[in-house]
Amino acid sequence: MKRYIISLIIFLSIVPSLGQQEIGRLTVDRYLSWEDVENPQLSPDGQQIIYARRWVDAVNDNWETSLWIMNVDGKKNRFLVDGSSPKWSPDGTRIAFLAQGKQGGTQLFVR
Numbered sequence: 001m002k003r004y005i006i007s008l009i010i011f012l013s014i015v016p017s018l019g020q021q022e023i024g025r026l027t028v029d030r031y032l033s034w035e036d037v038e039n040p041q042l043s044p045d046g047q048q049i050i051y052a053r054r055w056v057d058a059v060n061d062n063w064e065t066s067l068w069i070m071n072v073d074g075k076k077n078r079f080l081v082d083g084s085s086p087k088w089s090p091d092g093t094r095i096a097f098l099a100q101g102k103q104g105g106t107q108l109f110v111r
Helices: 002-014 028-032
Strands: 035-042 048-057 062-071 078-082 084-088 095-100 106-110
Touching (some): 035 084, 062 084
Antiparallel strands (some): 035 048, 062 078, 084 095, 095 106
């Protein structure tokens, strides 16, 4: 239930009001402006949420993902690092995540 509420808060803070958008078919323009939220993680102290924000990179024709962090009240939403699959350390002082490594391929990082 907590994950559902966290996902809903993040979704509402990122996506414009659905009432202002025309309801219809998925067009190329809509697809290219598509964004979604993945894997929200509540910090061990319950004060922050880290999540992956994913969007379409139209130039390279693929999906890009970056990690964002915000307070549980929705304030101070900010970019953290390019990457995906965030996990808090048990004490909440570090975050493990996956990202493109310098040698190529996906690597595990801790920040």
